[in-house]
Amino acid sequence: MPPVVQIRNLTLGYPGLVLFRQLSIDIEAGTTLAVLGANGAGKSTFVKMLLGLKSPLMGDMSWPGGRPKEIGYLAQMTEFDRRFPIRVRDLAAMGAWRGLGFWNRLDRAGRNRVAAALNDAGVADLADRPIHTLSGGQLQRTLFARVILQDAPLILLDEPFAAVDQNTETHLLAIIRRWRDEGRAVVLVVHDLSSVLDHCSHALLLGGQRATHGPVEDALTPDSLVAQGYLSESQATWMFREKARTPESANV
Amino acid sequence: MFELISEMWSFAFMRRAFVVTTVLSASVAPIGAFLVLRGLSLAGEAMAHAITPGIVIGFVIAGLSVTSLLVGGLIAGIGVAVLTALLARKTILRSDASLASLYLIALAAGIFILSAAGSAVPLKSFLFGSILGIGDPSLLLVGGVATLTLVSFAVLLRPLIISTCDPVFFESQTRRPWLVEQGFMLLLVLNLLAAFKTLGTLMAVGLMILPATAARYWASTITVQLVLGFVFAVLSCWIGLTLSFLFPETPSGPSIVLVAGGFFLISALIGPLGFGGRLRKASDAENTTVARTYTKERTE
Numbered sequence: 001m002p003p004v005v006q007i008r009n010l011t012l013g014y015p016g017l018v019l020f021r022q023l024s025i026d027i028e029a030g031t032t033l034a035v036l037g038a039n040g041a042g043k044s045t046f047v048k049m050l051l052g053l054k055s056p057l058m059g060d061m062s063w064p065g066g067r068p069k070e071i072g073y074l075a076q077m078t079e080f081d082r083r084f085p086i087r088v089r090d091l092a093a094m095g096a097w098r099g100l101g102f103w104n105r106l107d108r109a110g111r112n113r114v115a116a117a118l119n120d121a122g123v124a125d126l127a128d129r130p131i132h133t134l135s136g137g138q139l140q141r142t143l144f145a146r147v148i149l150q151d152a153p154l155i156l157l158d159e160p161f162a163a164v165d166q167n168t169e170t171h172l173l174a175i176i177r178r179w180r181d182e183g184r185a186v187v188l189v190v191h192d193l194s195s196v197l198d199h200c201s202h203a204l205l206l207g208g209q210r211a212t213h214g215p216v217e218d219a220l221t222p223d224s225l226v227a228q229g230y231l232s233e234s235q236a237t238w239m240f241r242e243k244a245r246t247p248e249s250a251n252v
Numbered sequence: 253m254f255e256l257i258s259e260m261w262s263f264a265f266m267r268r269a270f271v272v273t274t275v276l277s278a279s280v281a282p283i284g285a286f287l288v289l290r291g292l293s294l295a296g297e298a299m300a301h302a303i304t305p306g307i308v309i310g311f312v313i314a315g316l317s318v319t320s321l322l323v324g325g326l327i328a329g330i331g332v333a334v335l336t337a338l339l340a341r342k343t344i345l346r347s348d349a350s351l352a353s354l355y356l357i358a359l360a361a362g363i364f365i366l367s368a369a370g371s372a373v374p375l376k377s378f379l380f381g382s383i384l385g386i387g388d389p390s391l392l393l394v395g396g397v398a399t400l401t402l403v404s405f406a407v408l409l410r411p412l413i414i415s416t417c418d419p420v421f422f423e424s425q426t427r428r429p430w431l432v433e434q435g436f437m438l439l440l441v442l443n444l445l446a447a448f449k450t451l452g453t454l455m456a457v458g459l460m461i462l463p464a465t466a467a468r469y470w471a472s473t474i475t476v477q478l479v480l481g482f483v484f485a486v487l488s489c490w491i492g493l494t495l496s497f498l499f500p501e502t503p504s505g506p507s508i509v510l511v512a513g514g515f516f517l518i519s520a521l522i523g524p525l526g527f528g529g530r531l532r533k534a535s536d537a538e539n540t541t542v543a544r545t546y547t548k549e550r551t552e
Binding site: 051053071073074075076079080081084085086087090091094097098100102103130132 | 289406407409410413414416417418419420421423424425468471472473474476477
């Protein structure tokens with residue numbers, strides 16, 4: 001099966017500022033790629049480049065199977081307007097608007113899909129609530145329902161766990177695992193190493209103008225994490241000693 | 253009451269004023285709703301002032317015709333919008349400061365030119381509107397703009413909702429995100445021009461913003477916001493025109509906007525999302541519903 005996205009010799013940055021150089025990576029269907037790095041290392045820029053919102057300084061990005069019509073996307077919360085007058089059901093349904101044209105309503109099958117997605121995300125009970133009454137976790141679940149409805153072969157999640165409680169994170173991670181099992185490619189920007197180690201198959205580490213990647217255990221070694229400015233040496237020593245003792249519960 | 257209504261109705265200019273403001277309300281209500289939701293309320297106000305020199309220059313050159321109003325106003329409005337974007341992108345100023353600088357220059361220039369040219373139109377009706385000035389061409393202008401606005405909204409509504417609520421997601425969904433924004437700004441300028449005769453340059457944006465902010469206190473969905481915004485707008489116009497008729501010295505613009513202001517204050521006081529209502533925070537009881545749903549799912 002060809003990779004969903006093929007990236008060759010990619011240099012990403014802004015005029016006068018290189019974020020990282022020479023990244024060549026295939027993003028395969030049925031994998032979960034965690035993107036890690038210190039603030040300003042280029043994680044969100046990388047996601048925006050995959051969406052086509054940002055051009056690389058050098059290098060190529062190609063879609064061997066053709067660019068998917070829909071790319072699932074969950075942006076950071078910073079620009080989201082939480083006071084907008086819209087109900088949970090309608091916010092999620094935006095994920096299914098693309099095929100509808102300008103003024104067609106969702107048909108019965110479409111409405112059922114919305115209901116199922118809300119149920120999957122654990123917010124079926126809140127379907128009629130206006131979004132300004134939701135907690136951060138409830139809103140993030142609703143946005144996950146929207147990604148479910150986008151039904152995309154490639155899903156990009158930018159810091160999906162930034163403001164959610166542990167219950168919600170566990171629930172959302174289960175959805176991400178299911179997406180992987182369904183053969184979708186998932187790219188997620190994360191800060192917390194523990195969620196990566198347990199739930200992602202691959203990692204892309206950005207920092208120090210470099211980009212290293214591979215299966216999680218190869219890409220995230222104490223050496224690479226320190227060399228690329230993600231952890232200090234003492235943090236790395238402490239963390240990996242913890243991991244050696246209890247591999248199931250590595251916490252930063 | 254009935255006497256008053258039949259007396260008003262016996263004047264052709266009052267009948268025209270009622271028709272034109274009703275159509276105008278249908279047109280400006282959706283514009284106002286999205287100005288408020290997009291955080292552009294003050295930008296709308298500034299834009300209303302910015303088109304003044306265009307209208308004035310058109311008036312000085314070609315007289316107060318609908319064509320001169322449209323051409324002059326559109327050139328000034330689009331000019332200011334483009335210059336604002338340019339200043340915000342290429343210089344240190346943010347877009348609000350750029351727009352404020354430009355509209356102040358434009359407003360001052362407009363009033364200066366109008367006075368220097370020794371205008372035949374009294375300054376007051378220019379700034380605050382006059383119900384006496386609504387001829388057939390003005391009716392056609394309002395009707396045309398309203399038709400264009402409502403048809404455009406049928407097409408733009410979904411993109412506008414997504415781009416207002418979640419702009420980054422919207423960018424990921426379209427190749428030309430700027431199209432929606434620019435289209436909306438163009439509709440704004442056209443509606444300000446349509447509202448100019450009845451409300452004047454200073455009050456034109458009042459009929460957009462106040463009914464929309466009043467509706468905001470009641471609306472949890474965009475549909476309610478749009479419908480209620482229109483209802484408040486049209487009631488403001490009818491009551492405002494009646495007041496303006498009862499007190500012949502008062503210009504129509506301020507009396508209409510004042511009534512809209514009344515709807516705003518009442519809504520702020522008693523609307524479910526105003527001072528009186530329970531706002532934003534979900535109660536603890538509701539939070540546990542999610543936890544219950546989740547636990548139920550896990551056990552299944």
